[in-house]
Amino acid sequence: MSLFSKQNMEALKTPLGMNNPVTVQVLGICSALAVTAQLKPAIVMGLSVTIIVAMANVIISLLRNTIPNRIRIIVQLVVVAALVTIVSEILKAFAYDVSVELSVYIGLIITNCILMGRLEAFAMGNSPWPSFLDGIGNGLGYAKILVIVAFIRELFGSGCLFGIQVIPAWCYEHGYINNGLMLMPPAALIIVGCIIWYQRARHTELQEEQN
Amino acid sequence: MNTNKNSYIFIYASVMVIIVAFLLAFVSSALKPIQQKNVELDKKKQVLAALNIFEKDAEAAYNTYVKADQLLNADGTVAAENGGFAVENAAVSEAQLPLYVCEVEGETKYVLPLYGAGLWGPIWGYVALNADKETIYGVYFSHAGETPGLGAEITNRDKFQVPFIGKKALNAAGDVVISVVKNGKVQNAECEVDGISGGTITSNGVDAMLKNSISLYKAFLTQKCEKACAAEAECSENSECSEQCQTEVVNE
Numbered sequence: 001m002s003l004f005s006k007q008n009m010e011a012l013k014t015p016l017g018m019n020n021p022v023t024v025q026v027l028g029i030c031s032a033l034a035v036t037a038q039l040k041p042a043i044v045m046g047l048s049v050t051i052i053v054a055m056a057n058v059i060i061s062l063l064r065n066t067i068p069n070r071i072r073i074i075v076q077l078v079v080v081a082a083l084v085t086i087v088s089e090i091l092k093a094f095a096y097d098v099s100v101e102l103s104v105y106i107g108l109i110i111t112n113c114i115l116m117g118r119l120e121a122f123a124m125g126n127s128p129w130p131s132f133l134d135g136i137g138n139g140l141g142y143a144k145i146l147v148i149v150a151f152i153r154e155l156f157g158s159g160c161l162f163g164i165q166v167i168p169a170w171c172y173e174h175g176y177i178n179n180g181l182m183l184m185p186p187a188a189l190i191i192v193g194c195i196i197w198y199q200r201a202r203h204t205e206l207q208e209e210q211n
Numbered sequence: 212m213n214t215n216k217n218s219y220i221f222i223y224a225s226v227m228v229i230i231v232a233f234l235l236a237f238v239s240s241a242l243k244p245i246q247q248k249n250v251e252l253d254k255k256k257q258v259l260a261a262l263n264i265f266e267k268d269a270e271a272a273y274n275t276y277v278k279a280d281q282l283l284n285a286d287g288t289v290a291a292e293n294g295g296f297a298v299e300n301a302a303v304s305e306a307q308l309p310l311y312v313c314e315v316e317g318e319t320k321y322v323l324p325l326y327g328a329g330l331w332g333p334i335w336g337y338v339a340l341n342a343d344k345e346t347i348y349g350v351y352f353s354h355a356g357e358t359p360g361l362g363a364e365i366t367n368r369d370k371f372q373v374p375f376i377g378k379k380a381l382n383a384a385g386d387v388v389i390s391v392v393k394n395g396k397v398q399n400a401e402c403e404v405d406g407i408s409g410g411t412i413t414s415n416g417v418d419a420m421l422k423n424s425i426s427l428y429k430a431f432l433t434q435k436c437e438k439a440c441a442a443e444a445e446c447s448e449n450s451e452c453s454e455q456c457q458t459e460v461v462n463e
Contacts, residue, residue, distance in 0.1 A: 037360030068220045075227060082231045086238050093242040096249035100353075158360060183360050183409045 011122070012133040015141035021114045022145040023196045024206065028114040032146055033188040035105055039162050042150035044098075045105050046143025052087065052109055053118055054135030056080050060123040061131035067124075076119045077110075084110050114142055149191045157182030254296070258311055260351040260368075261322050261337035263376075276313050277322075283308040287430035300326040300335045308427055313339070320348050323428055327420025330412040331356045334365065334420060340380060344432045347389065350375040352417060362413030374404045380425060385433035387425045391418040 021027045028049075035045045059079050060067075067075050088106045091099035099106070109115070118138050123131040154160055156179045159167035167176070181187050200206045213219065255273040259266070266272040280295035285305040295309030303309060303324050311322035319342040326335045332355035339348040350372050357363040365371050379402040380389045392398075394408040406414030425432070 035359065037358065041359050066214065066223070068214045068223055070215060071220055071224060074224070078227060078231055082235060085235055089238050089242050089246075092249065093245040096246075096253060100253070154360070180409055 008130050008133050011126075011130045012137040015134070015137035016144060017141075018203065018206070020141045020145065020199075021117070021138045022142055022192065023199050025114075025117065026196075027117045028112050028142050029189075029192065031105075031108055031112055032142075032149060032192060033185040034108070036146055036150040036153055036188050037157065037183055038154050038160075039147065039150045041105065042146040043143065045109075046139065046146045048087070048106065049109055049112060049114065049142055050136060050139025052080070052083055053115055053139045054132050055083055056115060056119060057123040057131040057135035058128045059083075060119045061126060061128045064124050072124065073116070073120070076116060080115050080119070081110050114138055145192065145195065148195065149188050152191055153182045153187055157187070251296075257351050257353065258313075258322055258337055261339040261349050262313055262315055262320060263339075263349040264315070276315055277311050278314050279312045281310045281312060283310050283428070283431055285427075285430060287428075287432075287434050298324075300324045301333065303424070303427065305427060308431070310428070310431070311337075315348075318342055323425060325352075325420050325424040327416050327423060329354050329357045329365075329416040330362050330410075331358070334413065334416055336417075336420070338375075338380065338421065338425065340432070345379055345381050347375050347378050347380050354413070357413050358410070360409075361407065362410040362416075364407045364410055365413055365417055371404075371407065378402055378404060380421075381432055385429050387422045389421050389425070391415070391421070 015021055019025065022029065022032055031045065031049075035041045056076075056079055060076055063075070063079075084106060088099065091106065118134060122134045126134070151161070154162075155166065159165060159172075159178050179187075214223075252269055255277075256269045258277065259269060259272055262276060264272055264276060279292055281289050281293070282291040282295050282298070284290045285308070290307075295311065298307055298309045303326060309324055313320045313322055320339045321342075321344065322337050322339045324335070324337055326333065328334065334352060334354040334357070336350060336352035338350045340346065341348050352365045352372060354363060354365060357365065375389070378389055380387060382388045382402075388402040390403050391406045391414045392403050393411070393414075394405045397403045397405055406418075
């Protein structure tokens with residue numbers, strides 16, 4: 001089996017669209033609300049999650065035949081928690097500024113449902129390489145939604161992108177004001193809802209059959 | 212192999228925990244010295260940020276500008292000339308009051324540590340006062356986990372921190388008057404700064420932090436005259452200062 005067979009590419013690609021972890025699997029909503037008020041933390045969070053899902057997927061996939069079924073969730077949790085702690089320690093030692101910037105978010109990755117969801121649904125039943133691709137795909141799918149939400153929230157909430165003012169001053173002089181709701185967590189929920197709505201309306205195969 | 216046997220599960224779990232524990236302990240202790248250094252350097256950068264100094268080489272800049280990290284007693288007298296740096300902001304109390312005595316462009320500045328509570332966790336910072344011990348020369352705030360775009364905006368230098376410069380921290384009676392008020396509700400521009408809309412609890416936290424932390428130094432900050440006047444022999448020419456001296460003499 002080649003490394004980039006059709007099946008493997010599917011594991012990488014579908015999470016970006018038709019099987020997006022946030023909009024279709026509805027995983028990781030909590031952090032999608034918390035870190036999307038600005039673009040920068042959203043991107044960093046997306047990348048950190050991508051790296052950690054990929055690594056955790058590979059480790060769990062390597063161990064998958066030895067893990068006792070009854071304590072598999074605990075094993076997954078220990079692996080994820082250990083990985084996150086190590087990454088956080090390494091950042092503190094070699095990229096202190098980044099770790100200060102991320103502060104609690106690194107720790108929050110442990111609680112991200114995408115991790116447990118992918119470990120349980122994919123890595124437990126697939127070999128390491130497809131699991132790695134699945135992790136990268138899901139992480140990027142998650143990052144994609146985060147970036148879209150953060151773009152809308154930062155643009156309309158504070159008139160900036162990446163902290164740089166993009167809405168010109170004359171707009172404000174003519175009575176334009178930033179939308180305070182956009183900075184609040186509910187705005188993220190509404191935007192995610194709209195994205196899901198749009199995706200389901202375009203791809204009718206995602207809709208459940210009505211009884 | 213039957214992976215569902217109880218004995219297998221126990222052994223598996225124990226081995227896993229031991230391996231992970233050793234791994235984490237090893238990583239933690241191996242990286243500790245480097246992390247410690249980073250934390251110290253970061254603290255120096257924060258003190259310098261309160262002095263509006265942002266030089267690349269923080270270590271050298273700190274040694275240039277910060278003349279002493281004193282420890283004060285609650286009555287404002289100096290307990291130790293050095294050792295203030297080792298006191299964490301969270302551990303500042305009346306028993307140990309660190310004070311950074313700095314010199315910027317020939318003028319003495321005093322940097323005081325701040326510590327308080329935001330919405331989600333602790334907030335801290337430094338405030339630099341001019342030699343008059345009244346007006347603010349610069350501030351620096353940071354936080355552990357305030358909401359990005361809202362409470363976390365207290366770290367935004369241009370929007371939130373720069374407006375503090377030149378404001379009055381204390382009135383003549385030695386009460387802390389600097390306050391953070393609701394955005395757009397500044398009435399007394401001399402000592403009030405706009406809060407962050409949407410970050411009300413964090414803004415209130417900064418307000419409380421400034422009041423609590425600076426008032427710990429009240430004794431030190433109000434004993435201005437003897438020293439200031441003694442230093443400047445021409446004090447009598449400086450009517451404002453001599454007035455203050457007189458009132459203080461009367462008070463005593």
